[in-house]
Amino acid sequence: MEIKLDKQSANQASIKINLNEADYQPKVDAKIKDYAKKANIKGFRPGKAPIGMVKKMYGTSVLVEEINDILSKSLSDYIKEQSFKLLGEPLPAVEDADAIDWKNQKEFEFEYKIGFVENVNITLDKSIKATDYKLKVDKKAIDDAIANLRSQYGKMTNPEVSQENDFLYGDLKAADGSFDQALSLPLSKFDGRSVKKFIGVEKGAEIEFDPSKAIKSDLAEVLGISEEEAEKVSGNYTFTVQNINRTEDADMDQEFFDKVFGPDQIKTEEEFVAKIEEILGDNYNKETKVFTEEKIKEVLTEKANIELPEAFLKEWLIKANEGKVSQEDVEKEFPIYAKQLSWSLISNKLAEENEIKAEHEDVIAKTQEMVREQLAASGLGAQMEDNMDMFVNNYLQGNEGQNYMQMLTAAQNDKVLDLVKEKITLKEEKIDVEQFKELVQN
Incomplete structure (x- = not known):
């Protein structure tokens, strides 16, 4: 067996695997003998059919099966030995596979296209600058929120x-x-x-x-x-x-305070206004935190300057989602995909270099946070807290384990971003709601 890497560019290549008869024939012969022991062929007692007849009936399918097994393991082992980071999955050259004469060929050559990145280089230091946006809660926002609540509970x-x-x-x-x-x-x-x-x-x-x-x-x-x-x-x-x-409108009295925040949580109008301001601030700054982190990702992605194998990835996306996406869909969505992939490479590199790893308890906490936000949005927050464990477990066990892996990745990503914020220069800037809307739109 011979395996060769043929680089066509800085991030795209082909892997060629050459097999001769000695690489596969012993396994094929062993498999056919095993078939012969179990074969139930008309005119012969079970396991007594001539080996030549079994080979004629099953030889080609066994050959294809064994060669595919050899290719799969050899390709996987070869890629693991390389220093580069594989992106997507290897794409077999279909035209070469269609030209194979399985009955007569003795030597085979298979080719796989791959896309990769050699190195992801990113050093965190104070020369990297980003803005940490914080929203100011103005009087109008507070007054509007109180007016809406008084109308809602009126x-x-x-x-x-x-x-x-x-x-x-x-x-x-x-x-x-x-x-x-x-x-x-x-x-x-x-x-x-x-x-x-x-x-x-x-x-x-x-x-x-x-x-x-x-x-x-x-x-x-x-x-x-x-x-x-x-x-x-x-x-x-x-x-x-x-x-x-x-x-x-509801009166600003104890009955109203209790309806909004629960019995005896708020005693005076001043406490009520202060609580509304606190909640608005928390809600606003959840949004600005997401915005800030997206801007930090953009800064680091630009600094890392990762060159993705665009042509390969587009082809792989179409084949991996065969029948679900068109060439037009991929072209339209690729910039977003490329941005997410670049950040994923950076995040994983930083996690590896700094020994950052999300644990099971991090996944639970992250999922609880998500569930609480969903329940709060539906108005069911506090009263459903007793059922939190059930909600979390149901979510994490869903989608054949994919939900758990997504939350594991999200929890690790949070830890990476926390590290980034410590290492770079993050300047706080307070803005009002209108300024934030303008930033998001731009």
Whole structure:
């Protein structure tokens, strides 16, 4: 057997494996003899068929099987001995495989295309600079959050006279009889001029208007009809008020504090405002932490200047996801994939050099953090904490172990980023919400 590496560029090569009869024939003969002992061939007692007949029947398939086993092990062992980092999987030269004459050939040559990187060089020091963004929680953000909570926990009333932001329930009819439906109209969805007709009215009032001109947001959503039906809504309509619904803001009292944060957690309005500011700060800075870390990754990726085997990787992605992605899909998504792959190479290199390794308890903690965020987003946070172990175990056991490996990688990545932040120059910059939105958009 002969194995040769033929480099075509700094990061792409082919591996050629040459096999002669001595490399595979002993294994093929042994396998055929084993077949002959077990073969049940018509006209012969089990295991008594002539070896020549068994060879004629099974020889080619055994040859292919044994050569494939030899190739797989030899290729794997050879790659392990190399200093470079293999990317993707070796791609066999299909045209060469199709040309093989399995019945008559004695010597075989197989070729595999590979993509790799030789070295990932990155040194962490104070010359590497990045910005650590922190969000300032301004008074408007606090006031808006409190206003939303007071509205959310407020009580529904049915006043006699309508005001701005009320919901009017009643019958909406088209003058030509093409539409007749009972519904609730949110006055907040009307434009500034049209809404004046609906303010200061009482039950029983009849209001004429054109919904297509008066309603500023999604007409289909407001009226509860399909997009096709909404396109036909135009002209004179009459709305007859049957009821006025209004949500009155909750008072800033103990009952409200208990509803939001649980019994006796907050005692005064000052404590409530301070708690809202703390939560907003935590939520904002989770977002800025992700943004900061993405920028740090960009800085390190640029410094490492890893040259990826782009042509090979695109071909490998298409073949590895055969039938699931097109050439166009790969071309479109490749920049994102290349960015993630480059960072993965850097992160693994730093973890190896600094003996960073995620343990099982790190995986559990990382998964708990993810589950808590998901539960909080659905409004089920505190009351589901007792079931945390069940949620975590169910997630980590799912997807045939892939979920566990993903969380293991994420936990290790967190540790690498913590090290990076210690080693480089990280300058804190406080920004407001609007500045952060602008940064993200850019």
